[in-house]
Amino acid sequence: MNSTHAVLGQLALGYAPLVSKQLDIEATRVTVFALRPEVSPAAAELVAALSEAFPDKPVLLNIAHEGLLKGLLATALPKNMRLEIPAFLLSDADLAAQVQARAAEGATSILKGRSDAAGFKQIILDLSDLASGPAPAGKSVLVSGARSADDFKQAWDKGAAGVLGWPMHGEFEAPATPPTGKDTQAADLQVIVELMSRVDQGEDVERLEQTLKRDPSLAFKLLRYMNSAAFGLSVEVSSFRHAIMLLGYARLRRWLALLLATASKDHAMRPVMFAALRRGLLMEELAKGMAEAELRDEMFICGLFSLLDHMLRQPFSKLLQSIPVPERVRQALVDKTGPYHGYLELVQAIENESVFDVRTTVDNLMLGTGEVNSAVLRALHKAAQLE
Numbered sequence: 001m002n003s004t005h006a007v008l009g010q011l012a013l014g015y016a017p018l019v020s021k022q023l024d025i026e027a028t029r030v031t032v033f034a035l036r037p038e039v040s041p042a043a044a045e046l047v048a049a050l051s052e053a054f055p056d057k058p059v060l061l062n063i064a065h066e067g068l069l070k071g072l073l074a075t076a077l078p079k080n081m082r083l084e085i086p087a088f089l090l091s092d093a094d095l096a097a098q099v100q101a102r103a104a105e106g107a108t109s110i111l112k113g114r115s116d117a118a119g120f121k122q123i124i125l126d127l128s129d130l131a132s133g134p135a136p137a138g139k140s141v142l143v144s145g146a147r148s149a150d151d152f153k154q155a156w157d158k159g160a161a162g163v164l165g166w167p168m169h170g171e172f173e174a175p176a177t178p179p180t181g182k183d184t185q186a187a188d189l190q191v192i193v194e195l196m197s198r199v200d201q202g203e204d205v206e207r208l209e210q211t212l213k214r215d216p217s218l219a220f221k222l223l224r225y226m227n228s229a230a231f232g233l234s235v236e237v238s239s240f241r242h243a244i245m246l247l248g249y250a251r252l253r254r255w256l257a258l259l260l261a262t263a264s265k266d267h268a269m270r271p272v273m274f275a276a277l278r279r280g281l282l283m284e285e286l287a288k289g290m291a292e293a294e295l296r297d298e299m300f301i302c303g304l305f306s307l308l309d310h311m312l313r314q315p316f317s318k319l320l321q322s323i324p325v326p327e328r329v330r331q332a333l334v335d336k337t338g339p340y341h342g343y344l345e346l347v348q349a350i351e352n353e354s355v356f357d358v359r360t361t362v363d364n365l366m367l368g369t370g371e372v373n374s375a376v377l378r379a380l381h382k383a384a385q386l387e
Helices: 006-010 043-053 066-073 089-090 093-104 129-131 148-159 184-200 205-212 216-224 240-263 265-287 293-305 308-312 327-335 341-351 354-363 370-386
Strands: 009-020 025-034 059-065 083-088 109-112 121-127 138-145 162-165
Touching: 006 043, 006 370, 009 205, 009 265, 009 341, 009 354, 009 370, 025 066, 025 265, 043 066, 043 121, 043 370, 059 066, 066 083, 066 093, 083 089, 109 308, 121 129, 129 148, 138 148, 138 354, 148 162, 184 205, 184 240, 205 216, 205 240, 216 293, 216 370, 240 293, 240 327, 265 293, 265 308, 265 341, 265 370, 293 327, 293 341, 327 341, 341 354, 354 370
Parallel strands: 025 059, 059 083, 083 109, 109 121, 121 138, 138 162
Antiparallel strands: 009 025, 009 162
């Protein structure tokens, strides 16, 4: 994907996962703000850009602009895209008629807010709204705006079928009882950490292979990543030794980092791993203009590792004593300073679907809005290919 659609320069984008009660990721919600409210961006061009990023994965479209929403209602959407319709707008007779016409054609829309309007099987409510009264009978309820694991639990307890949001926003707090050396999760990830240390020290291939053989499932996953379309190699990687010959140690370090951030066997970590992969890929895409490949790889690792404290339940100051990372990555994660910290703040603003914070961080980094949105869509597309 190499999106250059002009409409992306008129928008600010945000994204979040739709998480089922079983903690599977069912869809990606894309929130769209118009930077100039008096101008309606071209609906068909937005659909074209989103279709490149999501050729088949399910998408929910949360449109924060009435003119653009009406334009999308008049545009044929791909089968994998569902449009969120704010309940208060159904008082507009023309818009309500468009919604009904779409439903008659077989298109699926989701009602956002409480309403007696017919034709919606799913509704989206804020957590506070769900708590204010029972959900409408016969409708599946999705909860929006979750920002913590407690928010997710509250939504499930209230009968939500899915949650739109993130279970890991805010400052990480270490658990009262820290993980022990016998912790199953720590044992699962120990091989990857050891491999990263050995690669960092430049040890020979034989030693690296011996370490990897202790966990064949990790070796399989590493090769699967390297042979994915997102990685873009022209030949198939057949072995770990072959991978090192093709990639070199610097690039191998990047993919070991990917393994570390996505190798958790804890089902509850799925939304966090979803976020971590996209953070890494988005920061890499934002770094495309940087001349040095090393900087792009470091940006990838910075985004990817930015949620390791939540995954491994330890503060970064302790975690990064055993996991080798470049100094600029350590500065961003531990000190919240350095050249990558502003990019990490931008990614978090995009996750928070905060148009004000997105605009502020984009300006601070002296980036173009279209450039950032193109990077978002490329990152989301690549992440889907890796999962």
